[in-house]
Amino acid sequence: MTIPVSRPSIGQEELKEVGKVFATGWLGLGSTVFEFEKELEGYLGARHVLAVNSGTTALHIALDALGVGRGDEVIVPSLTFCASVQAITSLGAVPVFCEVSPEDLNINVADVERRITRRTKAIMPVHYCGQACDMDRLLEMGRAGNISIVEDAAHAFGSSWKGRRLGSFGDVTCFSFDPIKNLTCGEGGAVVLSDDGVAELVRTKRILGIDKDTWHRYRNERAWFYEVTTQGYRYHMSNINAAIGLAQLKKxxxxxxxxxxxxxxxxxxxxxxxxxxxxxxxxxxxxxxxxxxxxxxxxxxxxxxxxxxxxxxxxxxxxxxxxxxxxxxxxxxxxxxxxxxxxxxxxxxxxxxxxxxxxxxxxxxxxxxx
The missing domain is CATH 3.90.1150.10 (Aspartate Aminotransferase, domain 1)
Structure with a gap:
């Protein structure tokens, strides 16, 4: 049998947690997702964690909530999975490709600086192989130019920069929990950030722009009344996927x-x-x-x-x-x-x-x- 490049490590613990969700009869966004988010906030030391259904949708909804739109430029390394770039182009924004460093394949910060223009709205460093990019220089660059740093941390859940966990600082960090990541939910992702207003916007956008429904979902109930308050997407994580993540987090x-x-x-x-x-x-x-x-x-x-x-x-x-x-x-x-x-x-x-x-x-x- 061929040795695969990667493979998830899953077993009875995950099945047990999923079984608990089945027993409730509430499989979509609900109390298990909120529990998973709280566990992630504690592990990362983060203010807000919003669970979504993939790392790609995490990047897309984060850029959208930050106001990235048509004609805006987002600097991104060319050496990354195409999902990073698709998240940019789907908003009508322009990906500005930059170099990586041969030593670790992370974003070349000096090349990033050369490519900043008045239209640069965000920089998307990719923490390649799980290793953190130079966040000090990137955040300094962002502050100087009023540019958001949206981290593609699909590879890097659990990694740190100078002893600080990715997601515990910075502007926005996006994780992936797909089948082969270090922590899998089967499929899933998360947007991690500290800004209360942007966090609330992501929370609303991830469930079709519907507001005023969170309290009922904590109780695994469906309210008949709802309001659509913003452009949104069907990006929320399900209780089933969150249950897998809860079991994975323990290991x-x-x-x-x-x-x-x-x-x-x-x-x-x-x-x-x-x-x-x-x-x-x-x-x-x-x-x-x-x-x-x-x-x-x-x-x-x-x-x-x-x-x-x-x-x-x-x-x-x-x-x-x-x-x-x-x-x-x-x-x-x-x-x-x-x-x-x-x-x-x-x-x-x-x-x-x-x-x-x-x-x-x-x-x-x-x-x-x-």
Whole structure:
């Protein structure tokens, strides 16, 4: 059986929590979601957590609530999943692609600064592989230009910047809880922020712009009266997904420690191999999501085939977005990103990896370069 790149760790604990929701007969947005939000607020040290149905919708609704709209510019690294960019273009805003740093694949802050214009409404740093971007410089840049920093932290639940958890500071942090993230809800996401007014707007927008219904949903009741007060979306999380998240949260620290251990072992095994570049890792502050190497000398495809023969899955995270046909009108030369995009390779990293699977990955990659 092929070793997958990633896989969720789920079991009887999640089924038990979902069973409790089934017993209530209330499967949609309700008390379990609000409980999950409170648990996340406590874990993160955040003022407001609003649970939604994906990381993509978290980004979209956050930008929308901040007033990002047609013609506004949002600076975003090209090396990210296309969801980051789709959240921008769906509002009629313009993605301004920027470079990443080869050392950790995080947003190149100096390049961001060069691309700020009077139309820049937001900057979207992507915490790649789970490692935090330079939030001090980004927030300073945002304050200086009245620019919102909307963090794409889809990879980075549980990670920190200089000892402070992502989501406990800054403007807006958006998490993903999809099937392969460090913490999964099956599907889900969250918008985390401190501004009371923006939080209330997100809370209303996530359920079709309907106001004055929250009290009843805390009691798992449906009121017949409602008011639509703003443009909204069907973005709310269900009690079923929140129940999975509650069970996952109890196990989360063990997930992180196991993945840190695998990353350490990979780094030690690969850092001295000629033909590979290991990323810089700050594991003290990072909950690792995925493990990515840079394969030099145009040998990536060869390595992919070699590992496939040994039943080891690999991935590419990601194809640079400025090269995608749908985003062609926003394309700009990004030589560093284009070079990196031809080199990056994702190796298996998940909580339930066995000792033999870890050794097989290390042994096979090492043998390829002998």
């Amino acid at each position: 989360f620290e063990s997930f992180v420690e196991k993945k840190k251990d695998v990353v350490r072992r990979y780094n030690e095994a690969f850092r001295h191999i000629e033909g590979l570049r290991v990323l810089n890792w700050n594991l003290d502050d990072t909950a690792p999501f995925t493990y990515i190497l840079r394969v030099l000398n145009d040998r990536r495809e060869e390595l992919i085939a070699f590992l496939a023969q040994r039943d080891i899955g690999t991935g590419i995270h990601y194809i640079p977005n400025h090269l995608q046909p749908f985003f062609k009108e926003y394309s700009t030369p990004l030589p560093a990103t284009e070079e990196i995009g031809e080199q990056i390779l994702t190796l298996p990293l998940f909580y339930d990896m066995t000792e033999e699977q870890i050794r097989s990955v290390i042994r096979s990659v090492s043998e390829f370069f002998l």
